[in-house]
Amino acid sequence: MKRRQLGFSLIELLIVVAIILIIAAIAIPNLLKSKMAANEAAAAESARTIDTGETTYAATCPNIGYSATLVELNTGAVCPSGKNILDNILGGSDPAVKSGYQFTYVPIPTAGLNSAFTLSIVPLKVGTTGQRGFYSDQTNVIRYTQNGSAPTAADPPLQ
Helix, strand or coil: CCCCCCCCCCCHHHHHHHHHHHHHHHHHHHHHHHHHHHHHHHHHHHHHHHHHHHHHHHHCCCCCCCCCCHHHHHHHHCCCCCCCCCCCCCCCCEEEEECCCEEEEEEEEECCCCEEEEEEEEEEECCCCCCCCEECCCCCCCCCECCCCCCCCCCCEEE
């Protein structure tokens, strides 16, 4: 006479756990790649935001030119028209860190006026937070490198 079995056997539970681990092994690398792609897209869009903000700042504060720091585009301490052009993340510190990327802004003064600037955007950890590095300047053309190194004006433009 057989007894009725309630629940799962140990073998059945091990098979289910093995299947879940196999699915996770397939899904996790794709998840990391999609997060890295999202970080790269956010960095490129933030570069566009900073470029537009600098153009606005230079137009509304012609006696200063481009801002001295990214923080100035948030606080408006030097020129009141520059207040709240950037949010507290991009304009909260210099260099700014957002979405796994570090944003380094450098103004280029000429005759007492910030007549140009460079913006370098590199991943905090290449291959984890992002793969590409980005660069922009007063021309508002965003350039990139494939290996996460700091790009220059000689690198190809982002399409």
